[in-house]
Amino acid sequence: MFSPFLLRQTPLSRFALFSVSTAIAVALASGLCPMAFAQKKASPPTTGAESNLARGKYIVEGVAVCGQCHTPRDSNGNLDRTRWLQGSPVPYLPAKPDMDWPLNAPRIGGTPPASDADMIKLLTTGIWTNGNRLRLPMPQFRMERSDAEAVVSYLRSSGPKQ
Ligand code: HEC
Numbered sequence: 001m002f003s004p005f006l007l008r009q010t011p012l013s014r015f016a017l018f019s020v021s022t023a024i025a026v027a028l029a030s031g032l033c034p035m036a037f038a039q040k041k042a043s044p045p046t047t048g049a050e051s052n053l054a055r056g057k058y059i060v061e062g063v064a065v066c067g068q069c070h071t072p073r074d075s076n077g078n079l080d081r082t083r084w085l086q087g088s089p090v091p092y093l094p095a096k097p098d099m100d101w102p103l104n105a106p107r108i109g110g111t112p113p114a115s116d117a118d119m120i121k122l123l124t125t126g127i128w129t130n131g132n133r134l135r136l137p138m139p140q141f142r143m144e145r146s147d148a149e150a151v152v153s154y155l156r157s158s159g160p161k162q
Contacts, residue, residue, distance in 0.1 A: 056154025069105040085109025102135050109159030123148035
């Protein structure tokens with residue numbers, strides 16, 4: 001039969017009660033204190049430039065897939081990462097014969113082929129340095145300015161500088 005009186009009598013159970021209450025106090029302090037929680041979750045700080053580069057990489061590699069046209073392929077048809085964004089024969093043919101179809105998607109990695117302002121204009125409006133649109137299959141991008149800036153920083157960081 002349970003009796004609080006009896007429990008208090010034996011040194012062993014007194015110790016057990018003490019350790020249980022200490023454990024609860026420690027658990028409450030570490031689990032419920034917002035500061036302790038925040039410290040556990042905190043990730044290493046990143047600079048604005050790093051997150052801009054990461055965003056540019058994500059857009060170029062994962063969304064706009066610039067490399068599908070602007071990176072040459074190896075003999076198995078896989079993109080050649082050693083020549084990433086260094087220009088490539090256009091891998092697509094038009095559905096109807098088109099004398100004006102470009103044969104080449106030029107190099108865009110490393111030093112970009114135009115000033116940052118011109119690159120951003122292309123990516124936000126679709127207009128190139130000659131005042132015209134580029135030919136298909138180059139997509140007509142309408143990016144947000146901040147996305148275009150992130151893409152240009154990433155292009156600058158990828159491939160040899162020229
Ligand atoms: C589906 C294929 C394709 C994709 C995807 C593509 N491009 Fe292009 N790009 C081309 C082709 C083809 C040209 C050449 C167009 C021409 O000569 O009129 C070109 C031209 C360009 C040029 C002009 C370069 C110069 O020196 O004249 C830039 C800059 C460019 N692309 C950037 C990009 C970027 C940045 C991306 C991704 C955000 C991208 N392209 C995605 C096919 C593509």
